Structure formats: structure tokens, C-alpha cells
Amino acid sequence: MNNQKGMATLAVVSGVVLIIALFAISVGSSGISDIKKSQNVVIDSQQRANAKAGLDCAIAVFEEKGLNPKNADFSQSVFDVCKAPTNSSSIRLTDNTTHWTLSATSGYAVQSVLIKSGGATAAAFKTSGSLVIDGGNAWIPAKGDKVGTDGDIGIYECIAIIAGGDVTIDVGKSSAEFKSALTGTNERCHESFSTHIPPDTDPVTNEFESDILDNQENIDVFQDLFDTPKDNWGSVKKTFDVKITTGSAISDKEVVSSCGSTVKSEIDAGKKKIWVDGDCFIAGLSGAGSSENPPLVVIKNGVVGAKDAFTFHGTIFQFTVDYSESSLADSWGAYQKTDGTGHNLCEDGAMSSLCAELILEYKNDSSKWGKLPFYFHGSYESKGSYLVDVPGSISLVKGSFKPGYDEGKDPLPGGSGIPRILKGSIHDF
Numbered sequence: 001m002n003n004q005k006g007m008a009t010l011a012v013v014s015g016v017v018l019i020i021a022l023f024a025i026s027v028g029s030s031g032i033s034d035i036k037k038s039q040n041v042v043i044d045s046q047q048r049a050n051a052k053a054g055l056d057c058a059i060a061v062f063e064e065k066g067l068n069p070k071n072a073d074f075s076q077s078v079f080d081v082c083k084a085p086t087n088s089s090s091i092r093l094t095d096n097t098t099h100w101t102l103s104a105t106s107g108y109a110v111q112s113v114l115i116k117s118g119g120a121t122a123a124a125f126k127t128s129g130s131l132v133i134d135g136g137n138a139w140i141p142a143k144g145d146k147v148g149t150d151g152d153i154g155i156y157e158c159i160a161i162i163a164g165g166d167v168t169i170d171v172g173k174s175s176a177e178f179k180s181a182l183t184g185t186n187e188r189c190h191e192s193f194s195t196h197i198p199p200d201t202d203p204v205t206n207e208f209e210s211d212i213l214d215n216q217e218n219i220d221v222f223q224d225l226f227d228t229p230k231d232n233w234g235s236v237k238k239t240f241d242v243k244i245t246t247g248s249a250i251s252d253k254e255v256v257s258s259c260g261s262t263v264k265s266e267i268d269a270g271k272k273k274i275w276v277d278g279d280c281f282i283a284g285l286s287g288a289g290s291s292e293n294p295p296l297v298v299i300k301n302g303v304v305g306a307k308d309a310f311t312f313h314g315t316i317f318q319f320t321v322d323y324s325e326s327s328l329a330d331s332w333g334a335y336q337k338t339d340g341t342g343h344n345l346c347e348d349g350a351m352s353s354l355c356a357e358l359i360l361e362y363k364n365d366s367s368k369w370g371k372l373p374f375y376f377h378g379s380y381e382s383k384g385s386y387l388v389d390v391p392g393s394i395s396l397v398k399g400s401f402k403p404g405y406d407e408g409k410d411p412l413p414g415g416s417g418i419p420r421i422l423k424g425s426i427h428d429f
Helices: 002-064 076-086 221-226 230-237 253-257 259-268 325-332 352-362 366-371
Strands: 090-095 100-106 109-117 125-127 130-134 137-139 142-150 153-159 161-163 167-170 178-180 187-189 242-247 273-278 296-300 304-313 315-319 334-336 344-346 374-383 386-389 394-404 419-421
Touching (some): 002 090, 002 419, 076 090, 125 130, 125 221, 221 230, 242 253, 304 315, 304 352, 325 352, 352 366
Parallel strands (some): 125 386, 130 167, 137 178, 137 394, 242 273
Antiparallel strands (some): 100 109, 142 153, 334 344
8 A cells, every 4th residue: 555655755756856847847948939030030031231332332333333234345243342341142223124123132131122114215316395406406415325336336325306296307309418426535325316318309208217206105305304293393493593584575575585695694694594484585695504513504484585696605495384374485486466367467476576477487377386386497506405495396497406415414314215214113022
């Protein structure tokens, strides 16, 4: 009997010891597991931090070097400089047809950002409407993607004109010709992006090389220039150094006539961004601007005209908001005689000399006056873009029109289809 009680006590004690032992093992295993989990968290955080640092470095290289993955000489090795300092195992740019993905990897962690090409946004002349060019021209286009080489010469896609409507070029029956070409000694436009119209050629409409883009859909010049919807033009205006109001070419003749010289005086005084509300005869602006400090002149709700010799180093942008064709027509000063003949005459206003020329151009077709935001006749040479955001309009230039896009200095963002980092697209995997 005592032996049986002893065995029972021994069994109970052995069971308790076993339970304690199992508990101890469980606690020990749990502690080891927690340590491993903590180690994994630390390693994961380190890898994510390394990948993020690698991506930040790669983005900096991409933007500072102005890289373009579509260029023939693009190489992934350009990102190798970022690997060792950030402990990234790989940094690569992957082509996904509609976009590129720039990724940095460290262990199992991946950080990436999207890169997209916004299409052709830069040009020597860009308009949401149509453009008629009459005379000899030599254009310096915006330089886009590098598509090849010829010895030491880089071959590029080029954009001279972008229009939401038609483009017509008439060199006339003289020795004048139209050509668009880069001027650098080690660069030239690809033959498919270099329009040349020989002298004594009939007018050409919408049949050009790819440097002249006509009837482009959804052109939003204001959005492209300021990265802001046109409806928010007021917020953009607040950022300008100088704000000038000119009014009407008829009722405010003297102010509009001196608009160009007024703007020039502000530029000469060091101002870089000038905003004009109303019509502007820009002849007095000639000679303003410089390659070191090219200005941006914005003209809202007004027509722009000039004649004779004109030079300018900067960008001019015209746009309208809730502005009617009748308002544009009135600014030029044309009116019909009351004798029932339908003939047009010109009022005495800031644009009267141009109005007289336009009567010869348009005859008695009054419908064209309200579609004309910009008219120039003379010798025009510039470095920078001329931009027009007046949908349905038809700009007219006559004479020797020689605009040139100023690469790196022009305020237009985006470039000619050059891929850019897509804001807000960084992903952490």
C-alpha cells in the first residue's frame, strides 16, 4: 500500500517536472523566435532604406544628366555609381512599352519610380490653332530624342512647329525658302524631322516632315507651360514680377502702341516675368532679353502685332479666357462701310498700319479678323518660343520669320517628348 502511494507521488512529481520543463522550452523557443523576428525587421528596414537611397541616387543621376532611355547611346551602367554607396544590389531602368520603371534593389526590398514621355511639348512655335507662314524662313527647332550618330555628329528628332489646326507655308515665287535645322556643329536633325521647302514652290499645307506637327489633338499650351490648368491663370499671374494693363488698341491707342517698349524697359531693368492684360503692339520690344536671362512675356486677352525688323531673346505667350472673336476683330480696328458695299476700312488705333495690310490680305472677308490673335510682317529673329493658346485661331506671319528654340533656357517644361520622372509614382515593394 505504501509502495503504491510512493509510486503515485513520484508520478505526480515527474509530471510537474515535465510540465515545467516543457514550459521552459516553450519560453526559450518563444524568446529565440522573437529575437529572429526582431532581426528580420531590422534587416528588412535596412534593405528598404538601402533600396530607397539607391533609387534617390538614381533619380538624381537621371535628372542631373538629363538622361533619355530612348537615346541610342543610353546605357544602364550610368547608374552603377549609386550601387556601392547605398548597398544596392542592382539599379535598372526597364522598358514597359508605355513607360519606364526605374528600380533599385537591396536584398528582398525594391523601390521604383515611373518615367513617362509626355509627347512633344516644346517647339519654336506652338499654337492651339492654325498657322499661316508667308515668306522665307530659317527655324531652329526644339531638339528632342537622340536617335543615332554620324561620326561625331548626334542625330536628333526635332520639333519646329506644333499646331492644333492646319499649318500652311508659302515661300512665294522668289528666292525665299523654308528650312528648319539645328545650328550646333556636332548635331543635326534626322532627315525625317527636317522640313525643307525650296524657292518658287506652291503653298504647302499639312504635308511636312515630322518636325512640323499639324492638327494635334488636345493641345493645352497653358497647361504645358505652367503645369497648371488655364482656369487657374490667376494663381500664375501672382507669380509674375511685373503686371501691365494696356486695354484696347482702339480706345487705349497710346498705351497699346507703347506696350512693347514698356515691356522692354522692365526687362532692361532686370525683370524676367512680365504679364500684360490687353492688346500689345510689340515692335518696341525689339532688342530685349539675353541668353543669360531670357524673359517670359505673357499677353492675356489681346491681339499682338508688329512689323519691320524685330529681335528678341525670350519667350512670348498669348492666351485668351472667355474672349470672343468679335473682341479680337475689334482690336484690329476693321469696320465695314455703311454704304452697303461691304468694304472694310480701318479705325485710327494702335494696329491701324497692320489693319491696312490685313485688308489687302483678307479683302472683305470679315470672318477672318476674329480668328487672328497674332500678325507679324517683317524680319523676325528670336531665341525662344512663340506660344499661342487661342483655340480655333489662325496666326499669320509674313516676311522673314526666323524663330529659334533656346534649349535649356526656354521656360517651357517637358521638352520635346523627353521622358520625365512621374510625380507621385514612387513604389515600395
